[in-house]
Amino acid sequence: MKQVQNVIQQLTEIRTALMNGEIYQSVPEKVLAVMDGVQYKTRRTHIAIPDDADAALARIAAIDQQIKTDGKAAQISDEALDDLLRHMASPDARVRDKGVFYLFNRLLRQTVLTKEQLLWVKDRLLSDDYLFAHIFEPENDGVFLRSFSAMFLAGVLYANRTFYHVLTEAELVAIEMRVMAYTVIELDSRGYVENKGWAHAMTHIINVWSELNETTELQRADKLLMLVVVMQAYRFSDNALAYGEDSHLTNVIINLMKKNRLYIDYFLIVLQEWQQAMLTIAPEENVAFWNRWYNRNRFLQSLLVQPELPEKIADYLRKISDLF
Incomplete structure (x- = not known):
């Protein structure tokens, strides 16, 4: 194709x-x-x-x-x-x-x-x-x-x-x-x-x-790129990811971040870019918008309860927690 x-x-x-x-x-x-x-x-x-x-x-x-x-x-x-x-x-x-x-x-x-x-x-x-x-x-x-x-x-x-x-x-x-x-x-x-x-x-x-x-x-660059691709696909899904996708994604990201601090730093960049985009959007009256909204909420909440979440990520999520 x-x-x-x-x-x-x-x-x-x-x-x-x-x-x-x-x-x-x-x-x-x-x-x-x-x-x-x-x-x-x-x-x-x-x-x-x-x-x-x-x-x-x-x-x-x-x-x-x-x-x-x-x-x-x-x-x-x-x-x-x-x-x-x-x-x-x-x-x-x-x-x-x-x-x-x-x-x-x-x-x-x-x-x-x-x-x-x-x-x-x-x-x-x-x-x-x-x-x-x-x-x-x-x-x-x-x-x-x-x-x-x-x-x-x-x-x-x-x-x-x-x-x-x-x-x-x-x-x-x-x-x-x-x-x-x-x-x-x-x-x-x-x-x-x-x-x-x-x-x-x-x-x-x-x-x-x-x-x-x-x-x-x-290489590490491969894994950074795959992290971004998967996160963008998750972020822009029009379907409700309500069948355990949030916790599954969280677990894989946690495991990746254990491998090298580079992945922690880059995941923070991804989260920050996502947050900046959220601050500029207006609610829409359609299912896709609200599916995306609550997919994000479930994912970030799933991250916050992980005992092995790096403190750098946890600190950032606590700062923006009133927005999800």
């Missing part, structure tokens, strides 16, 4: 400038400009959704049982793995949430995938047809495939860090850039979808970002 590549190119330019010391405090503003430049469509197109729920559940159960039986000798064929990933697109929570998700985690925990299969899965999840499926269209069921692609990428990163150790620095940077592009573009941040289960794109974005923070190959 040309527009995805344009977003990646813009983020790459910001990353390069940040690494070269050419920009620092202006990164939130520049990321927001990238977000504002995305052009969305007004019409939906047909979404190819698997319609074999019962058969898929039977196949998943059979694979799961075989893995339990075979133990360390367990294997999965490329065809079965492909079928599993395709069913991430299912709007049936039994298949997606309780079937594919749990089986994929078992495959990773037991290192059933070969190294070649892990790399193949990584490439499939990052592809336009998965991570960016129908992303420029109005709210649609494509969110399940997109969101779970991000979630599974977090699993791949964890498995690589813990067991496989096959991803190169260049591959990790490529994952970073495409996940950041997804975060910038994704507008559908619904949590639980009636009759269809969890979409949870924001939660899954935070999951994969958390894993990228744990990589030693990525």
